[in-house]
Amino acid sequence: xxxxxxxxxxxxxxxxxxxxxxxxxxxxxxxxxxxxxxxxxxxxxxxxxxxxxxxxxxxxxxxxxxxxxxxxxxxxxxxxxxxxxxxxxxxxxxxxxxxxxxxxxxxxxxxxxxxxxxxxxxxxxxxxxxxxxxxxxxxxxxxxxxxxxxxxxxxxxxxxxxxxxxxxxxxxxxxxxxxxxxxxxxxxxxxxxxxxxxxxxxxxxxxxxxxxxxxxxxxxxxxxxxxxxxxxxxxxxxxxxxxxxxxxxxxxxxxxxxxxxxxxxxxxxxxxxxxxxxxxxxxxxxxxxxxxxxxxxxxxxxxxxxxxxxxxxxxxxxxxxxxxxxxxxxxxxxxxxxxxxxxxxxxxxxxxxxxxxxxxxxxxxxxxxxxxxxxxxxxxxxxxxxxxxxxxxxxxxxxxxxxxxxxxxxxxxxxxxxxxxxxxxxxxxxxxxxxxxxxxxxxxxxxxxxxxx
Numbered sequence: 409x410x411x412x413x414x415x416x417x418x419x420x421x422x423x424x425x426x427x428x429x430x431x432x433x434x435x436x437x438x439x440x441x442x443x444x445x446x447x448x449x450x451x452x453x454x455x456x457x458x459x460x461x462x463x464x465x466x467x468x469x470x471x472x473x474x475x476x477x478x479x480x481x482x483x484x485x486x487x488x489x490x491x492x493x494x495x496x497x498x499x500x501x502x503x504x505x506x507x508x509x510x511x512x513x514x515x516x517x518x519x520x521x522x523x524x525x526x527x528x529x530x531x532x533x534x535x536x537x538x539x540x541x542x543x544x545x546x547x548x549x550x551x552x553x554x555x556x557x558x559x560x561x562x563x564x565x566x567x568x569x570x571x572x573x574x575x576x577x578x579x580x581x582x583x584x585x586x587x588x589x590x591x592x593x594x595x596x597x598x599x600x601x602x603x604x605x606x607x608x609x610x611x612x613x614x615x616x617x618x619x620x621x622x623x624x625x626x627x628x629x630x631x632x633x634x635x636x637x638x639x640x641x642x643x644x645x646x647x648x649x650x651x652x653x654x655x656x657x658x659x660x661x662x663x664x665x666x667x668x669x670x671x672x673x674x675x676x677x678x679x680x681x682x683x684x685x686x687x688x689x690x691x692x693x694x695x696x697x698x699x700x701x702x703x704x705x706x707x708x709x710x711x712x713x714x715x716x717x718x719x720x721x722x723x724x725x726x727x728x729x730x731x732x733x734x735x736x737x738x739x740x741x742x743x744x745x746x747x748x749x750x751x752x753x754x755x756x757x758x759x760x761x762x763x764x765x766x767x768x769x770x771x772x773x774x775x776x777x778x779x780x781x782x783x784x785x786x787x788x789x790x791x792x793x794x795x796x797x798x799x800x801x802x803x804x805x806x807x808x809x810x811x812x813x814x815x816x817x818x819x820x821x822x823x824x825x826x827x828x829x830x831x832x833x834x835x836x837x838x839x840x841x842x843x844x845x846x847x848x849x850x851x852x853x854x855x856x857x858x859x860x861x
Contacts, residue, residue, distance in 0.1 A: 416443040416453075419475035428471050436732060437463050438472065444489065451476050455488040456750055464488060524572035530698055532691030535566060538682040542570045545655060546577035554680035556644075556654040560661050561684030564722035567657040571623045574655060578621060588619040592629035596636040596776070603635065616643045621653045627676075628658045628665055631851060633776060637669050644675055654679075660854070687723070692716035695723055699730040705737065711744050715753060729753045767805055767819045773852045774801040786821050800849065802828055803835035808856060 420438060423429050429438070441464070442454040455461045464472070469486050476484045526546070531539050538559050545557055559567050575587050595616075602612045616622065622643075630636045647654055658665065661683070662676040687695065693716045700707045707730070719725045732753070733744050771782045778797035785798050798820065805816050806828070817823040839846040 412443040412446050415446070415476070415479055416441070418479045419472065422475035422478055423471055426471065426474075429468060433468075436735070437468060441488070446480075446484075449482070449484050450487050451484045452487045452489060455490050457747060458490050461488045461490055524569045525576050526573045528698065528702070529566060529569055529573060530687075530691060530695045532687050532694070534685040534687045534691060535561075538567075538570060538684050541680055541682050542574050542655070543577075545653060546574040547581070548653070555648065555651075556656055556676065556679040558656045558658070558662060558676050558679060558681045559684060560658045560681070562686070562721070563659060564724040565684045565686065566723055567684060568625055571625055571655060571657060574621075575623060585620045586618060587621040587623065588616060589623040589625070590616075591625045592627040595624065595640065596630055596633050599636055599639050612639075613643075617646050619647060619652065621655070622647055624654070624656045626658065627656045628660065628855065629776070630672075631665050633779070637672055641669070641672050641675070644672070648675070665851075686721050689716055692720065692726060695726050696730055699727050700734075703730060703734045705730065705734045705744070707733070707744050711746060711749050714746055714749050718753060725753075767809070767811075770804050770808060770852070770856055771801050773856055774804065777848060777852065786819075788821060799831040799835050800845075800852075802831040804849065804852060804856070806832050808853060 420434065423434055423438060424431065437460065440456050440460065444452040444454050446452070455464065465486075465488065473484060473486055476486070526539075526543055529539060538561075541554055541557055542559070545554055559570060561567060571589060575589055578585050578587055599609070599612060602609050630640050644654065656676060661681060662673045665673060665676075693712050696707065696712045696715055700712075711733075715726065715729050719729060729749070733748060737744055737748065768782070771785055774797050775782045775785060778793055778800075780794050780797050784794045785801050787794070789795075802816060802820060805811060805819065806813070811819075813825045813828045817825060817828050820828075835845075835849070839849055
């Protein structure tokens with residue numbers, strides 16, 4: 409371990425793997441801790457509030473100490489130093505009530521569900537054109553308006569909301585419409601399953617080609633999958649020629665889907681293309697207020713602006729912050745404050761750095777591209793296709809995570825340092841000569857990094 413921060417990250421990983429604390433509880437109570445120092449046998453952390461300290465010491469001190477001992481190799485004493493004394497005194501809670509408190513938090517999260525409709529979508533400069541196009545399509549009743557409509561933008565900015573809003577609006581106006589919503593990944597997986605099980609794919613064809621309206625979310629996931637692209641091409645053509653509406657979303661415009669076949673890319677570009685970008689400050693504040701309103705939570709202006717100033721690139725983060733603020737407000741029995749907002753979004757902020765990218769995610773993306781299983785990539789099999797996939801996966805793990813070479817080798821069936829070096833050099837040389845390989849690698853890097861934000 410290079411620092412006490414690294415130690416704490418390993419402890420958080422241990423807490424997750426142990427199954428002794430849920431991800432919601434870990435994010436709400438443990439992640440906001442700031443590692444201070446390891447003073448002999450004392451592990452010292454800064455804690456946002458006395459309220460937070462009472463929760464941790466009463467409920468989670470045991471798992472923290474256990475994780476520290478497993479990581480450091482010796483027992484430690486846990487010390488929490490409160491950095492913010494502004495939480496109300498009535499927030500102190502009897503440890504015997506912790507099970508009920510956790511149930512209340514989970515219930516607050518579960519109940520924080522609202523309909524993805526046009527009424528609940530906050531319109532701003534960053535999304536007004538995409539919103540108007542989707543609304544026009546929804547009110548056309550499935551009659552070939554802006555066909556296809558292609559919406560693109562980074563993850564977490566409302567593309568899925570708009571797709572589901574189209575479905576809701578159309579169903580409200582015409583309940584008999586056959587509207588199919590599917591993600592690009594699900595479409596691909598259903599086709600793979602049908603082929604793998606050696607089933608007649610006619611039922612698969614019938615499902616999608618009978619749609620009056622086809623809504624495909626994250627269509628970029630069909631890129632690089634030959635059989636999936638072939639099936640999607642024919643489905644698209646049949647629906648389009650019959651004048652049935654198609655709406656697609658992606659994390660990038662069609663021209664940047666480099667490993668997508670040209671004939672499909674041209675179909676995507678034949679209709680209307682609209683983008684969604686990062687919302688401005690005023691729109692973010694409006695989003696926070698709408699989320700809070702739907703949760704029956706009154707957020708003061710300074711608290712809403714505090715959150716909007718710190719969570720700038722992802723609407724899901726804004727929603728998550730409001731949900732956590734609602735849960736903490738219920739526990740503390742006090743109005744939302746700046747100190748409470750600091751506590752509930754501290755784990756979301758992390759200086760706006762992406763969450764750690766897992767090796768499994770990278771291997772899965774390479775698996776999808778090459779049509780081999782993750783198990784094959786990690787195995788000792790040496791067929792050309794599996795070997796090429798393995799080398800690309802090793803290269804990407806090194807490129808994206810900067811893991812030590814020996815650690816990368818361990819992830820791929822215990823391969824040694826020299827094998828990892830060879831794979832990285834081989835792929836690097838291939839990228840310099842083969843534009844298709846370069847495009848595929850760049851596409852996976854973008855997909856993995858965008859997906860981790």
